[in-house]
Amino acid sequence: MPETVTAAMVVIGDEILSGRTKDKNVGHLADIMTAIGIDLKEVRIVPDEEDEIVAAVNALRSRYAYVFTTGGIGPTHDDITADSIAKAFGVPCDYDAAALAMMQEAYSKRGLEMTAARKRMARMPVGAKHIRNPISTAPGFQVENVYVMAGVPSIFQAMLDNVVPTLRTGQKLLSTTVHCPHGEGAVAEALAAIQKAHPDTIIGSYPKSFDGKFSTDLVIRSRSAEALAAAEAEVAAMVAGIGKAA
Amino acid sequence: MPETVTAAMVVIGDEILSGRTKDKNVGHLADIMTAIGIDLKEVRIVPDEEDEIVAAVNALRSRYAYVFTTGGIGPTHDDITADSIAKAFGVPCDYDAAALAMMQEAYSKRGLEMTAARKRMARMPVGAKHIRNPISTAPGFQVENVYVMAGVPSIFQAMLDNVVPTLRTGQKLLSTTVHCPHGEGAVAEALAAIQKAHPDTIIGSYPKSFDGKFSTDLVIRSRSAEALAAAEAEVAAMVAGIGKAA
Structure with a gap:
């Protein structure tokens, strides 16, 4: 490690x-x-x-x-x-x-x-x-x-x-952001499942409100480029699917 | 003391x-x-x-x-x-x-x-x-x-x-709210000018969205009743004037 x-x-x-x-x-x-x-x-x-x-x-x-x-x-x-x-x-x-x-x-x-x-x-x-x-x-x-x-x-x-x-530095933490045009409540459960399935990543959820409309930045961080890409793909697919099942 | x-x-x-x-x-x-x-x-x-x-x-x-x-x-x-x-x-x-x-x-x-x-x-x-x-x-x-x-x-x-x-404080902060039936974007610049002209007040802007319609609560706070009233009057006049000049 x-x-x-x-x-x-x-x-x-x-x-x-x-x-x-x-x-x-x-x-x-x-x-x-x-x-x-x-x-x-x-x-x-x-x-x-x-x-x-x-x-x-x-x-x-x-x-x-x-x-x-x-x-x-x-x-x-x-x-x-x-x-x-x-x-x-x-x-x-x-x-x-x-x-x-x-x-x-x-x-x-x-x-x-x-x-x-x-x-x-x-x-x-x-x-x-x-x-x-x-x-x-x-x-x-x-x-x-x-x-x-x-x-x-x-x-x-x-x-x-x-x-x-x-300075002595460690391995760089890579980061990518998936923008979600919904509030945190719409993604929280699916996101927790993705986090659980990708323990080599740190997935954060940052709500925003602008002119009364909520959206969320989903930030995935990892020291492994492969782990990052895998988690990013799942988060992006999850966000794209919101509302489609309803 | x-x-x-x-x-x-x-x-x-x-x-x-x-x-x-x-x-x-x-x-x-x-x-x-x-x-x-x-x-x-x-x-x-x-x-x-x-x-x-x-x-x-x-x-x-x-x-x-x-x-x-x-x-x-x-x-x-x-x-x-x-x-x-x-x-x-x-x-x-x-x-x-x-x-x-x-x-x-x-x-x-x-x-x-x-x-x-x-x-x-x-x-x-x-x-x-x-x-x-x-x-x-x-x-x-x-x-x-x-x-x-x-x-x-x-x-x-x-x-x-x-x-x-x-909160228990040295001196009580007075507060009043002006409701604005528009989003924050419509008032931000005028509000900043009013804030600058009234340094004894703290003016806050809180966006809301209900049924797809945006509105904003403009909250004025001050320790001085006079300063509060003066700023409130300007904020209210500013809100009343929105759209009229256009």
Whole structure:
């Protein structure tokens, strides 16, 4: 059986929990993980509170192969992710000389002053590895299996692009969708029977409602192309037959 | 100092973790909680796995005043939320007679058969209270401080509207409904403009279909009676004007 590689995510930020900012990073990470064959198993959204960040990171890093965090690594007083990650690992948090030098150079070129606030972004748990930030220079960082990245979606995505090639990945989960122009109730029983007959697939049913009309996306997933095709054929035949017997 | 009321959310669904569906319910719940003075403190997104759902619900319901769940209450084999919540509370999960009767009546009117799969949606932890579902009838349910709602955003939002007036909050949220005899498509743009012009209100749009005819309930909410009345007047005028200019 092919290896399964798992991951979890911690989204750090009061602004997500207050509704002020609508998160876009969960969906992006989910898409990327699925594409490279890593199973994203859990996401936690926590406030800008050290105890909450430490608890979430420690709960997840022991359970899953990888933990990705977003948010809280900016220059302001409420950006406490670096300190929280250091605390989770029981190491000091300090200014990183290489990060400071890199930022100093980039800011000089842009005519920006290296203020104390900007310097804060060079703080990280001692011994952490950098995650390169091609957009605004101040790096994310990695401690063991925890990858700490920015909350701004463009920067998060750029950092993640630099992390992805370094990850151990499992076998890619293949996926196909059969659209059903009826509500879930019309297919539920037949679908359960098909799922039972195809244990190497995961069949999900996702209802939609648009302008008061219900339809359902039937998604079949498998690591085997043959198993996927067999289940897809049965689901498609089942959907095509709805109403014909009546 | 006014009392702080806290809440947490559990989003249940493989489709969110795989990236196939992009969650819209976290942002909506966050907005509503902020509007009514409840602090949303944590969100967990978990897969369709009983142990994971039970663990998340039990961890959160003891810590926060309210827990809201979305997803996994449909008719298909992968909808395991009702059983998981029953397990979390250590009570049996069974068919609810009142829910069955309500669904039987609604399905008869729509000419739908009450299949075993549809009946599944009447299963809930014994002793649970219903959360009314004005869109597709099958109710959500409440056990103590845990509110179990649908994952389809329009149904989740409608259920949440029925829950909100029952919650202990800092300041009461007022609400009024303008019925619109057209589908959502006819009002979406005008409604967005009215929402933008009335930032002290939260305006929701809930599509319905009966006998093949579409209509929409436009729900306006606010903590200010004046703001509510002003927005309601604009919404009512907008609805009255539909088709007149054409």
